[in-house]
Amino acid sequence: MQSKKSKVLTVSIIVAKAKNNVIGKDNQLIWKLSADLKHFKKHTTGHFIIMGRKTYESMGKPLPNRTSIVITRNSEYSIPEGHYIVHDLQDALELTKKNHQEKVFIIGGGEIYKQALAFTDELLITEVDCHPEGDTYFPSIDPEDWKIVQKETHQKDEKNEYDFSFITYKRA
Numbered sequence: 001m002q003s004k005k006s007k008v009l010t011v012s013i014i015v016a017k018a019k020n021n022v023i024g025k026d027n028q029l030i031w032k033l034s035a036d037l038k039h040f041k042k043h044t045t046g047h048f049i050i051m052g053r054k055t056y057e058s059m060g061k062p063l064p065n066r067t068s069i070v071i072t073r074n075s076e077y078s079i080p081e082g083h084y085i086v087h088d089l090q091d092a093l094e095l096t097k098k099n100h101q102e103k104v105f106i107i108g109g110g111e112i113y114k115q116a117l118a119f120t121d122e123l124l125i126t127e128v129d130c131h132p133e134g135d136t137y138f139p140s141i142d143p144e145d146w147k148i149v150q151k152e153t154h155q156k157d158e159k160n161e162y163d164f165s166f167i168t169y170k171r172a
């Protein structure tokens with residue numbers, strides 16, 4: 001007989017951050033990196049994605065082929081059918097589990113990354129080789145807590161304005 005044990009949820013943060021941890025300015029991304037957009041799409045397609053209200057508004061609408069969960073304190077906020085509004089991160093994770101997901105992606109922004117880090121199993125970090133000015137940051141991670149399991153470095157080219165690395169961290 002098949003076990004009815006519930007699946008374990010892997011929580012994965014996906015982010016592109018500069019060397020100085022800047023991730024955004026004026027509610028926008030600050031670099032043109034076509035390879036990173038493809039990387040983001042490849043990993044998140046088909047999954048639930050959790051984000052703060054400001055990140056959702058910076059995109060303007062739900063991303064195709066993904067289920068969006070938007071966190072806001074506003075009880076009147078609305079979003080197109082098939083996507084969800086919640087009022088804290090724990091509710092977002094519970095909702096994901098109730099929908100029998102094995103993996104969920106936290107896609108930002110700064111406030112949500114900061115709150116989610118303690119509940120995260122995996123970090124998919126695109127480290128962008130620049131030190132821009134910005135107003136939103138990824139929290140610094142404790143190297144004691146995380147180990148690099150994969151790293152792939154790329155040079156800038158006509159579609160990617162800086163050198164960058166795709167780095168995967170797991171809990172140490």
Ligand SMILES: NC(=O)c1ccc[n+]([C@@H]2O[C@H](COP(=O)([O-])OP(=O)(O)OC[C@H]3O[C@@H](n4cnc5c(N)ncnc54)[C@H](OP(=O)(O)O)[C@@H]3O)[C@@H](O)[C@H]2O)c1
Nearest residue numbers: 016024027028029052053054055072073108109110111112
């Ligand atoms: N480089 C990257 O990979 C990346 C990825 C994503 C975003 N970004 C950038 O990050 C910036 C946006 O980040 P941000 O930190 O300003 O905003 P954010 O984290 O996207 O959203 C913040 C909002 O989330 C809601 N929220 C946060 N904590 C909550 C809680 N505990 N309970 C209920 N609601 C909560 C609040 O919405 P209400 O005000 O509606 O209550 C809050 O104003 C933009 O510049 C964006 O481009 C970069």
